[in-house]
Amino acid sequence: MIRVVDGPFDPAAELARFARGRTDVGAVASFVGRVRDHDGRVPILAMTLEHYPGMTERMLARLEAEARRRWPLLDVLVIHRVGRMLPGEPIVLVATAAAHRHAAFESCAFLMDWLKTRAPFWKLEETPEGERWVEARSSDDEAAARWEQPAAE
Amino acid sequence: MRVRYFAWLRQRTGVAEEEIDPPAEVRTVGDLARYLAQRHPRLGEVLQSRGVVRFAVNQEYADADTPVGPRDEVAFFPPVTGG
Numbered sequence: 604m605i606r607v608v609d610g611p612f613d614p615a616a617e618l619a620r621f622a623r624g625r626t627d628v629g630a631v632a633s634f635v636g637r638v639r640d641h642d643g644r645v646p647i648l649a650m651t652l653e654h655y656p657g658m659t660e661r662m663l664a665r666l667e668a669e670a671r672r673r674w675p676l677l678d679v680l681v682i683h684r685v686g687r688m689l690p691g692e693p694i695v696l697v698a699t700a701a702a703h704r705h706a707a708f709e710s711c712a713f714l715m716d717w718l719k720t721r722a723p724f725w726k727l728e729e730t731p732e733g734e735r736w737v738e739a740r741s742s743d744d745e746a747a748a749r750w751e752q753p754a755a756e
Numbered sequence: 757m758r759v760r761y762f763a764w765l766r767q768r769t770g771v772a773e774e775e776i777d778p779p780a781e782v783r784t785v786g787d788l789a790r791y792l793a794q795r796h797p798r799l800g801e802v803l804q805s806r807g808v809v810r811f812a813v814n815q816e817y818a819d820a821d822t823p824v825g826p827r828d829e830v831a832f833f834p835p836v837t838g839g
Contacts, residue, residue, distance in 0.1 A: 636839050652838065653763055655831060658815035683838065695839050715839060723812070724838025725763035736764045739835035 604679065605663040607654065609686045614696045622678045622700040632707035633698040634715050640690035648729045651687045652694065655723035659683075662722045670699070670714050674706040681714060683724065713750050720747040757826050759792065762833035765809065768798040777826070785811045786820030788830060803832065810835060 614635045622628045678700040701707040726737035760773040793800035811818045812831040
C-alpha cells in the first residue's frame with residue numbers, strides 16, 4: 604500500500620498495524636527516514652518536501668509492483684510525507700513483510716533506493732543562511748543502479 | 757498543452773503551471789524546451805543544458821525525443837531528492 608500524507612505520521616503505530624493478523628509472515632523489515640538537524644556543517648531548521656501529485660502515486664505504485672515481482676512479499680507499505688517538517692520528524696516509512704528475512708530486508712532496501720531516484724519529490728531546506736534546494740547525489744544513483752537487472756533474453 | 761514546473765524551476769518561471777499553444781513545429785520535448793526557453797529567459801540556460809533537468813510527459817519519465825501534442829501534460833523538474 605502506498606500513501607502520500609501532508610501531515611505528521613507515527614511509524615510505530617503504522618508498523619503495529621502492518622501485516623497484523625497475518626500468521627504466514629515470518630519477517631518484517633522497515634526503514635524510517637527522518638529530517639536531520641544538520642547537513643555536515645550547516646544547521647537545518649526545517650525541510651519542505653514538494654512533489655508532483657499524480658505522478659508520485661503512480662511511481663510509488665510501480666515501485667511496489669516491481670518489489671512484489673522480484674521478491675515473494677506478503678505485504679508492502681510505503682508512506683511518504685510532503686509539506687513542511689521539523690528535524691526529528693519522519694519523512695518516509697517503508698515496510699515489507701515476507702515469510703523469510705532475506706526477501707524482507709532486500710526488498711526494503713530496493714524500495715528506498717528506487718524511491719530516492721524515481722519518485723518525484725524535492726527537498727527544500729531552511730538554514731540560518733536562507734533556503735536551498737537539496738541537490739541529487741550521485742551516490743543515490745549508484746545505490747539504485749545495483750538493483751538493475753539485465754534485460755530479459 | 758499543459759506545462760508544469762517543480763522545485764527551483766518553478767521559482768525561476770514564477771508559475772507552477774501554464775496552458776500554452778506552441779507552434780506546430782514543436783513536436784518533441786526537446787523542441788518544447790527550446791520554445792519555453794524563449795518564453796522564460798531565466799529557464800533558458802538550464803532547460804537546454806543536458807542532465808540538469810528531467811522531463812515527464814503525461815506523468816511518465818520522458819526524454820528530449822519524446823513526442824508531445826496539444827493534449828499532453830509536460831513537466832520539467834530537477835533530479836528528484838525524496839526519501
